[in-house]
Amino acid sequence: MTVLKTEGLTKHFGGLVAVSDFNVEIEKGELVGLIGPNGSGKTTIFNLITGLYKPTEGEIVFDGRNISGWRPDRITGLGIARTFQNIRLFTELSVLDNVRVGYHLRLDSSPFVAAVGLPTYRREEAEITEKSMQLLDIVELDDVAQEKAGGLPYGQQRKLEIARALATQPQLLLLDEPAAGMNPEEIRGLMDFIHRIMHMFELTVFLVEHHMRMIMGICPRILVLDHGVTIAHGTPVEIQNDPKVIEAYLGVEEEEDADY
Amino acid sequence: MTCLVVFFLFLWWAEGNLDPYMRRILNLIAINVIWAVTFNLIYGYTGQFSLGHAGFIAIGAYSAALLTMPLAQKVQNFFLVPLISPLNAIELPFLPSLVIAAVMAGLVGVLVGIPSLQLRGDYMALVTLGFAEVIRVIGMNLQSVTNGSLGLKGIPGYTNLLWSWGCAAVTIFIVWTLGSSSYGRAFKAIREDEVAAETTGVSLFYHKLMAFTVAALLTGLGGALLANLISTIDPNLFTFMLSYQVVTVTVLGGVGSLTGSVVASAIYVSLFELLRPIDQPIVIGSLTIPGRPGMRMVMFSVVFLLVILFYRRGLMGSTEFSWQWLASKLRFGRSIGRQET
Numbered sequence: 001m002t003v004l005k006t007e008g009l010t011k012h013f014g015g016l017v018a019v020s021d022f023n024v025e026i027e028k029g030e031l032v033g034l035i036g037p038n039g040s041g042k043t044t045i046f047n048l049i050t051g052l053y054k055p056t057e058g059e060i061v062f063d064g065r066n067i068s069g070w071r072p073d074r075i076t077g078l079g080i081a082r083t084f085q086n087i088r089l090f091t092e093l094s095v096l097d098n099v100r101v102g103y104h105l106r107l108d109s110s111p112f113v114a115a116v117g118l119p120t121y122r123r124e125e126a127e128i129t130e131k132s133m134q135l136l137d138i139v140e141l142d143d144v145a146q147e148k149a150g151g152l153p154y155g156q157q158r159k160l161e162i163a164r165a166l167a168t169q170p171q172l173l174l175l176d177e178p179a180a181g182m183n184p185e186e187i188r189g190l191m192d193f194i195h196r197i198m199h200m201f202e203l204t205v206f207l208v209e210h211h212m213r214m215i216m217g218i219c220p221r222i223l224v225l226d227h228g229v230t231i232a233h234g235t236p237v238e239i240q241n242d243p244k245v246i247e248a249y250l251g252v253e254e255e256e257d258a259d260y
Numbered sequence: 261m262t263c264l265v266v267f268f269l270f271l272w273w274a275e276g277n278l279d280p281y282m283r284r285i286l287n288l289i290a291i292n293v294i295w296a297v298t299f300n301l302i303y304g305y306t307g308q309f310s311l312g313h314a315g316f317i318a319i320g321a322y323s324a325a326l327l328t329m330p331l332a333q334k335v336q337n338f339f340l341v342p343l344i345s346p347l348n349a350i351e352l353p354f355l356p357s358l359v360i361a362a363v364m365a366g367l368v369g370v371l372v373g374i375p376s377l378q379l380r381g382d383y384m385a386l387v388t389l390g391f392a393e394v395i396r397v398i399g400m401n402l403q404s405v406t407n408g409s410l411g412l413k414g415i416p417g418y419t420n421l422l423w424s425w426g427c428a429a430v431t432i433f434i435v436w437t438l439g440s441s442s443y444g445r446a447f448k449a450i451r452e453d454e455v456a457a458e459t460t461g462v463s464l465f466y467h468k469l470m471a472f473t474v475a476a477l478l479t480g481l482g483g484a485l486l487a488n489l490i491s492t493i494d495p496n497l498f499t500f501m502l503s504y505q506v507v508t509v510t511v512l513g514g515v516g517s518l519t520g521s522v523v524a525s526a527i528y529v530s531l532f533e534l535l536r537p538i539d540q541p542i543v544i545g546s547l548t549i550p551g552r553p554g555m556r557m558v559m560f561s562v563v564f565l566l567v568i569l570f571y572r573r574g575l576m577g578s579t580e581f582s583w584q585w586l587a588s589k590l591r592f593g594r595s596i597g598r599q600e601t
Contacts, residue, residue: 031494049458052385052458052459071463072458073287073459076460077461081459082459088453088456090449090452090453091452091453092448092452092459093445093448093449097448098440101445101446101457101460102460102461103442104442104449104461104462105461105463111438114438114443115434115437115438117437117441121441125442140300141383166461167460215513221280
């Protein structure tokens, strides 16, 4: 069953073509990777899918419904959640509250019922708290639940962001460079973690990554983007041997490695 | 809870025993509490900077004034242009007037909120500021309803300590429970990061409008109490300075802290009265300092400046008052004292 499908997705910023004619079809339970050099339009594609940008042309179909131009919160309600490249947590709120916000869109109680604190609301609230604690348990943040999210170390903030996304009960999870700033050890842990949550929540994952080794290691299928154009599509082995990819991306990667 | 009961018993006693001047001050504190708490809901919780409080206060005040004023008084007031038809035959008791005044302000809150909440930050502040001015100018010119710049006189003084503090308690209760519910978390998420809130499924517009409308409604309630307290209102009471005063009190108490708003309202109103002697000439020995009206405003600004300098996040920060909090503060203070000795 196709979960996400884009057709001729195009985004212009004034004269700049950020993404042009992007086509992808993601099946349920798949893990698809999207790579490309800096500024090649990866995050723009995520912003289009989650509704933060409106497409200039083309269609986004999720779960059989055309969602192009929808408001972000409605798209999240339909079952797409995401994380951000530069972590965006609610820093002044507690770790627990960050996750609890994720459950807000499935809340049944009206503002009036919630403000008066009727039993129906209190039951819902207790349920939300319990589920949130379970999620925090899965990402191993249950012991810091009452701390401010902004005070957590970097790696834990990344995990919390994923937990918050999971709280919205998505079918499709978009991860924007989840391995940024992690060492090889942590990346291996993250790869296991992604596999685990995919299995646990029956998720489909679309992943943007800069880190070649990671994406080659976990994604059975990869798309390569350069200047907004899809230049390759296939298995890691096919991608590694594609001359266009080597020219556009791998060459750059080696130089970057030399910088370290 | 017992504190609350004791406090209302005190108010009940005060109503009968304190002189009118003291009662006036206590009433004004309660009204300022309402305004500061509602501003906290918009700005402290939801992060939207609105300068439209004066407008909502005016709507509440005029609605309540026109509904409660005796018919004979209305004829006396509107001697230039008569009052339009349904209003000139209505005289309601206090409670329904309060409710209608609040609902009116809430409705206008929805109407103003729909366009202005699409904007962010400074732009939103400008539009709401403009709205408050529009209300004031309408008040000046719509003679058949507001009696123009002549204002309204002889509004019955229904507001007493139980009414004003009762309304303040209701306001605090609503804002507190809504703020600590799931909806309150959504408000705070919007304050922290709109983009993240949106992609976490929080409808920005719906929640901003909810906070704005509830705040407008309760602000109007405060305005209604004010009109029936001071018994004379005119459009120039509701200038930009009034909105500014609300912002001042809230910032003084700590943005995001309801108890801070209460403490700050008390300090603000009483300081304003305590500093009154400064406006009069002062004689120190052979030196005579001539009285300058407005001198207390200067003094007040100095006090405000000192608070901001030493308590950058307001008196309470964003924490709420509790006995544990006080105890921990005192213990901390004592331990510092011990270290010094």
